[in-house]
Amino acid sequence: MGLAFYKKILLSYQNASLPLKISVPFIVMFLIFWAGSATAVGIVFANQLGQQQRSQAEELIDLVKGEIDKELYYLEKEARLLALKEQIIQNTTRANPDQLRQGILPAAAILNTHIVTIIKRGQYPLFHLQDSLLGSDRIQSKPLQKRLLKGSDVSASTVVITDSSNPPILMGAAPIKNDQTVVGGIILGTALNNELLRQINESIKEQILIIGDSGVVASTFPADFNTSQLDQLYLDNIKPSITFSGQEFGTQSTLLEGIDGQTFKLVLLVSQKPFSQSLQTLWLSILPMAILGALITTILGYWIAQRVARPILDISLIAQRVAGENRFDLRATANTKDDISVLALSVNQLIEWVSQYTYELEISAQTLESRVAERTKELSDTLHKLKETQAQLIQTEKMSSLGQMVAGIAHEINNPISFIQGNIEPLEDYFQDLLGLIKTYEATYPEPAAAIVKKRKEVDFDFVLEDLNKVLTSMNVGTQRVHEIVRSLRNFSRLDEATVKDVDIHEGLDSTLLILNHRIKYDVTVIKDYGDLPLVRCLPAQINQVFTNIISNALDAMFDANCSSKRISIITREVDNGHIEIVIRDSGPGIPADIQDKIFDPFFTTKPVGKGTGLGLGICFKIIQQHQGAINVRSKLGKGTEFLIALPINALSDEPTFTDFINKAVAASQAV
Numbered sequence: 001m002g003l004a005f006y007k008k009i010l011l012s013y014q015n016a017s018l019p020l021k022i023s024v025p026f027i028v029m030f031l032i033f034w035a036g037s038a039t040a041v042g043i044v045f046a047n048q049l050g051q052q053q054r055s056q057a058e059e060l061i062d063l064v065k066g067e068i069d070k071e072l073y074y075l076e077k078e079a080r081l082l083a084l085k086e087q088i089i090q091n092t093t094r095a096n097p098d099q100l101r102q103g104i105l106p107a108a109a110i111l112n113t114h115i116v117t118i119i120k121r122g123q124y125p126l127f128h129l130q131d132s133l134l135g136s137d138r139i140q141s142k143p144l145q146k147r148l149l150k151g152s153d154v155s156a157s158t159v160v161i162t163d164s165s166n167p168p169i170l171m172g173a174a175p176i177k178n179d180q181t182v183v184g185g186i187i188l189g190t191a192l193n194n195e196l197l198r199q200i201n202e203s204i205k206e207q208i209l210i211i212g213d214s215g216v217v218a219s220t221f222p223a224d225f226n227t228s229q230l231d232q233l234y235l236d237n238i239k240p241s242i243t244f245s246g247q248e249f250g251t252q253s254t255l256l257e258g259i260d261g262q263t264f265k266l267v268l269l270v271s272q273k274p275f276s277q278s279l280q281t282l283w284l285s286i287l288p289m290a291i292l293g294a295l296i297t298t299i300l301g302y303w304i305a306q307r308v309a310r311p312i313l314d315i316s317l318i319a320q321r322v323a324g325e326n327r328f329d330l331r332a333t334a335n336t337k338d339d340i341s342v343l344a345l346s347v348n349q350l351i352e353w354v355s356q357y358t359y360e361l362e363i364s365a366q367t368l369e370s371r372v373a374e375r376t377k378e379l380s381d382t383l384h385k386l387k388e389t390q391a392q393l394i395q396t397e398k399m400s401s402l403g404q405m406v407a408g409i410a411h412e413i414n415n416p417i418s419f420i421q422g423n424i425e426p427l428e429d430y431f432q433d434l435l436g437l438i439k440t441y442e443a444t445y446p447e448p449a450a451a452i453v454k455k456r457k458e459v460d461f462d463f464v465l466e467d468l469n470k471v472l473t474s475m476n477v478g479t480q481r482v483h484e485i486v487r488s489l490r491n492f493s494r495l496d497e498a499t500v501k502d503v504d505i506h507e508g509l510d511s512t513l514l515i516l517n518h519r520i521k522y523d524v525t526v527i528k529d530y531g532d533l534p535l536v537r538c539l540p541a542q543i544n545q546v547f548t549n550i551i552s553n554a555l556d557a558m559f560d561a562n563c564s565s566k567r568i569s570i571i572t573r574e575v576d577n578g579h580i581e582i583v584i585r586d587s588g589p590g591i592p593a594d595i596q597d598k599i600f601d602p603f604f605t606t607k608p609v610g611k612g613t614g615l616g617l618g619i620c621f622k623i624i625q626q627h628q629g630a631i632n633v634r635s636k637l638g639k640g641t642e643f644l645i646a647l648p649i650n651a652l653s654d655e656p657t658f659t660d661f662i663n664k665a666v667a668a669s670q671a672v
Contacts, residue, residue: 023305030297038290045282053275057252060204061268065254067200068170068192068266075172075188078111083174083186088118092176092184095120100127115139115169115189121149121182134191139169141187143259148175148185167193167210167218168256168264192256192264193218207249207269209233210256217264238267248272315344318351328355387602417482424476431468500652502535505543505580509570512547519555524566531573533580537652542623546631549616550584550643556607557588557641575646579629582645591635599633627652 082088082104091099100118104127108116114131117140130139169189176184190196197208201220210218216233233242241250249269256264315332322330328351332344442448448456513526520526551568558566571583591599598604602618624631628651635641 022309023301027298027301030301031294034290034293034297038286038293042283042286045286046279049275049278049282053250053270054252057250057268057270060206060270061252061254061266064200064204064208064266064268067203068256071190071196072170072172075113075170075190076174077172078113079172079174079186079188082107082188083176088186089176089178089183092118092120092126093178095126097126104129111188112190113188114191115171115187117187117189118176118184119145119148119187120184126184131191133193134166134169139189141171141259144171144173144187145185147259148173148187149182167191168212168258194220204268206271209267209269211238211253211265211267233267238265241272242269248276250275311344315347319347322351322354326358328352328358413482417479420475420479424472424479428472431472435465500537500539502537503540503543505533505536505572505582505647506530508540508544509547509572509582512544512551515548516551516555519559520568524555524558524568527567527569529569529571531571533572533574534649536580536647537650538627538647539623539652543627543647546620546623546645547582547584549620553616554584554586554588554641558586561589563587563589574649578649579646580649582647583642584645585640585642587640590637590639591633591641592637593635596633596635600631 085103087103088100091097091103104116104118108129114134116127116129117125118127119125125140128140169191171187171189173185173187175182176186192210197210197218197220201208208220209216211233238251238253241248243249248271250272251267251269253265253267256266258264311333318330318332321327331348331351334341334344334348509528509530513520554568565587567587569583569585571585572580574580595604595606600617600621604618621631624645624647627647629645629647631646632644633641634644
């Protein structure tokens with residue numbers, strides 16, 4: 001497929017005009033360069049936009065991380081302030097949890113923290129306050145407690161992991177000291193949950209996720225958002241770009257590592273819609289410029305190619321006019337001194353030489369041409385006459401053979417049928433005599449013997465008597481029908497009427513319909529509208545041949561077109577000028593107007609090869625013409641066809657016969 005396509009393009013290029021051949025390679029190369037350059041510029045700007053977006057995402061994730069660090073710093077600061085209160089130091093030293101509760105609860109309400117824990121060295125936590133939103137399980141960090149009891153400062157970036165399904169806890173802690181001795185510690189914690197993320201998001205305006213081992217544990221999405229679409233996000237499968245709810249987001253993430261050794265990921269989802277719009281605007285800006293540049297380049301390249309190719313095309317046009325119109329007075333223009341002018345001068349010299357040679361050849365060929373034209377015309381006329389004569393001879397021989405065969409068949413059938421018909425009447429008389437004898441026996445012997453009664457029942461005597469009478473009647477009707485067919489066959493063949501005779505045209509039409517009855521009787525309606533015609537002097541066999549050809553063609557047309565209503569109408573009438581007119585009309589598909597003038601030409605046919613010879617209507621035309629009559633056709637597509645035959649009543653003499661006409665035609669052809 002690919003090779004054929006390239007071959008087709010190469011062939012089109014080879015057949016193109018000269019300006020196209022010159023301009024196309026340069027235009028194609030420039031368009032490729034121009035398209036590549038525009039694409040490269042677009043890619044560079046698109047990469048810059050992408051880099052800007054990534055930089056903005058990194059700045060935003062750093063900003064979110066900074067907000068979390070601020071929250072941790074705030075917790076640590078508040079824990080240090082609480083650890084310095086004398087009441088808390090004394091109650092921790094004395095291990096008095098009730099007093100600690102009274103002192104811590106007002107402060108915890110002001111601090112808005114989720115966890116407040118006070119521990120004492122060597123003992124369980126003295127006081128633990130935990131928001132119900134974090135569940136009933138106590139959240140604590142033993143590594144953090146150990147560092148506090150050792151007197152070590154806890155970093156502001158401390159994150160305590162709850163479990164894989166809950167958000168992490170931001171914790172700030174400070175040791176409680178009494179005279180430089182660590183007696184315990186205080187721990188404040190805030191959950192990094194949806195509410196805290198939304199507070200941070202007020203300055204970010206992008207979506208924030210916290211992802212743990214089991215998936216998303218906190219986000220800034222609204223409460224009615226279908227979070228099931230976020231279940232596909234885990235720590236180890238965060239892709240640079242994700243799509244949900246029909247919107248694409250770019251991801252930027254950073255780790256949140258806690259003192260317990262576990263990690264969460266802080267993920268920032270940056271909407272790609274502004275980036276896509278910017279990218280679309282960029283390409284929509286570049287594309288019109290690229291198209292405009294390509295259009296200008298194409299027009300300019302083709303204009304330059306036309307300017308270059310114009311002198312060559314002018315020379316080519318001069319050469320074509322000289323060759324096609326014999327305009328040897330034309331000359332190509334040569335105004336410059338370049339290679340094209342040299343070509344123009346060479347063409348002019350060639351035209352001069354060809355003009356001289358052509359003039360000499362024309363003088364030499366004038367006499368020969370006239371002689372050849374005359375001889376060609378004679379041969380053409382002779383050939384045409386021979387073809388017509390051959391067609392007439394073939395058709396006449398066919399009809400003669402057919403007539404002989406039909407006459408022989410009619411004769412052979414006529415003898416036995418006449419014998420049968422002649423014996424039917426005596427047979428009926430004998431039957432009546434036998435019937436009378438039987439009735440006499442029945443009247444004389446009303447009580448026949450048992451054997452006679454039995455035999456009478458076996459042969460069904462009453463039925464035989466009744467049916468035998470019907471059989472004789474049917475035989476009589478059948479033999480009369482066969483006799484009529486034999487008479488029609490003899491009338492059609494007319495072998496006994498080879499000369500010109502006065503005949504009944506209606507008899508010839510009926511004989512033709514009878515011969516074609518095997519095609520007519522099932523599906524075709526024949527309408528006869530016979531007028532009162534005198535006897536017509538003609539060659540009966542040939543006139544019957546005309547009727548046969550026309551009606552056969554009508555049947556072929558109607559059956560081939562599968563017409564729903566097949567109808568043949570035959571109308572005869574006598575006209576005032578000593579002529580009769582026969583009209584044969586069918587309900588076939590009709591004859592196209594562009595071929596109606598050709599249907600009487602010899603060898604012209606619209607039938608498939610092997611079905612029609614093109615001789616039938618040509619022979620009909622010749623027969624009617626030799627009878628000094630006329631045959632015309634009228635037809636409309638879809639309306640049927642009508643043949644009008646006009647014959648003189650007494651135009652032909654007793655001689656010559658039609659065979660004499662054929663012999664004269666053959667003799668004339670041989671003389672030529």
